[in-house]
Amino acid sequence: MKQTVTPEPIDTRILNSALDLFVERGYHNVSVHDVQRQANVSIGSIYNHFGGKEGIAKALYYHVLNEMEVLVNSVAEKNLGAIESCNQLILQLFEQTESRRNIIAFALHAKHREFLPEEPPICSAVPFKAMRDIVQKGMAQGEIRPSDPWVAAATVFGGAIRMIHLRLDGVIEQPLPTFYEALLESTWQGMGVNQE
Amino acid sequence: MKQTVTPEPIDTRILNSALDLFVERGYHNVSVHDVQRQANVSIGSIYNHFGGKEGIAKALYYHVLNEMEVLVNSVAEKNLGAIESCNQLILQLFEQTESRRNIIAFALHAKHREFLPEEPPICSAVPFKAMRDIVQKGMAQGEIRPSDPWVAAATVFGGAIRMIHLRLDGVIEQPLPTFYEALLESTWQGMGVNQE
């Protein structure tokens, strides 16, 4: 068994550095030189591998989108009911907001239109559509109360996503999984007390 | 009565132009020259009035924050119950997302940290806190089911804010007020069908 530590490949180092910097400061406040320094590579290598700053962003975009797909698939393939699937998704998102903050931040909190104007809005991409489809299916099967598709998806996931944003902005100071149980209750049961 | 059309004051023209451009392209993709052209003023005037690009952004930030405060106050001073206040807030936000898109976009959809790093996150500002306080008060008075403050606020407003984001990103194609009634029902009643 090899004992020597294999250093991360150069692409990975560049992408990881860029992810950290982009999330921390925002794409436009990061120069290629910043990425170069943090990744301990030369400018030349960056242009060789990614063709430029926007190339890095695009690679990151698809990398992060893929991570989101993995997350959603990991829940989908359990073949749980719709509600339980949504709960698992929210739990995963909450946990990964703490453990892999920058991935979640880049996926859910970055304004890609401002630096990747060609790409479609990330919420129209596959994993996000899959989340809405889970809700939709739950409605079709009577497990979730029927409603407009957008309203239903926003009601189920909107609270969680809102809390993720507030957490990433530092407004919420406790780790999100703390709120998991309470959030589920509110989401499915609603906030109203007297409905007469 | 004066018949001549009073031209907008120069500050207003600059701020309006900047708001449009910042929302459309993102702060960092707009140059001072762009603002200057759109507002039909000279660079010199801009520096005279706002001291620079960041000065414009800061003035806009407070202007928009003030607009949000007006919106929240307009609901608060009606002294409705907590639930009805929240509903009115959501309705106002939905309507203004259509009628004054850029104000709402700059308030709820811009990443101020990326160009005004000194300012606190907008969600910690007065009008947003007031929204959370309305929910809190509703819980204290038994009108809203008690829950964690963050969870409650995110549940009540998260769905609406999520839909505003999707609308601003062009993912939702119908005007938001269309969804108002359905959203309220989901929010207060919850999405679960079988709660046994």
Place this chain on the structure above:
DNA sequence: GTCTATATCCAGATAGAC
């Protein structure tokens, strides 16, 4: 493929006439 050194461009900001 990786590096350093350099070219080029453009944005933010200023100077100074009017």
Place this chain on the structure above:
DNA sequence: GTCTATCTGGATATAGAC
């Protein structure tokens, strides 16, 4: 207070040695 012309820094990107 408003304007035009200009300066300057810093960013992206390239050239060319190794």
